[in-house]
Amino acid sequence: MSMNHSVSLINHPCAVCFMSTSMWCSRCQNVWYCSPEHLQSDWPRHRLECVPIASARSHVLPTPPPVQPQLITVSAILFAPQEDRPRVITVTCTPPSTPAQGTCPAPFIQEYFPREQPNNIVLTQGLNGEPLRFPLQLWYSPGALAVNAPINQAIIRITSGSASKPWCGPVIVLKYNGSRRQGYADAGSNDLPALSAYFLAYK
Known part of the structure; x- marks a missing residue:
């Protein structure tokens, strides 16, 4: 996870711990997380509301892959x-x-x-x-x-x-x-x- 400190960004509270962060889910870019671990732990809930967007922006966290059906x-x-x-x-x-x-x-x-x-x-x-x-x-x-x-x-x-x-x-x-x-x-x-x-x- 990398951050460009030269760019001024508006911080938002992490969806898990409410710590101020400038990183979001790369898929929908609507929910904010302070770390990849918090995105991963919140994914079972967030995946139900995560709608992808077409454009890409900086300072994103990689979204976990979709859950595959169990063979x-x-x-x-x-x-x-x-x-x-x-x-x-x-x-x-x-x-x-x-x-x-x-x-x-x-x-x-x-x-x-x-x-x-x-x-x-x-x-x-x-x-x-x-x-x-x-x-x-x-x-x-x-x-x-x-x-x-x-x-x-x-x-x-x-x-x-x-x-x-x-x-x-x-x-x-x-x-x-x-x-x-x-x-x-x-x-x-x-x-x-x-x-x-x-x-x-x-x-």
């Missing part, structure tokens, strides 16, 4: 067409940029669907129609289903080949952390019976 990782189940059994993978998710009621983190799964945007369905019932406490979200390739791509061997395995219609293309299964579907929990082998029941009933 989370969860376990998911991958049914790869060429593999003979499902396996657990790690999926990274990012929360919505503007959290709202009913929204859920967005999973990064495009690498498993390189040719198209995957669709998803939500299973709310398991074996014998029992409601699932933690609904399952199945991401799949609509194009693979439409053109009868290679049959998914991992799904054949968990259904013992008894499904009335074969499933084509990859499937990734994420597990919601509750019926409100606002986040994910780790999926695992305990979820396979409900998935097997679904694939057996798929037509």
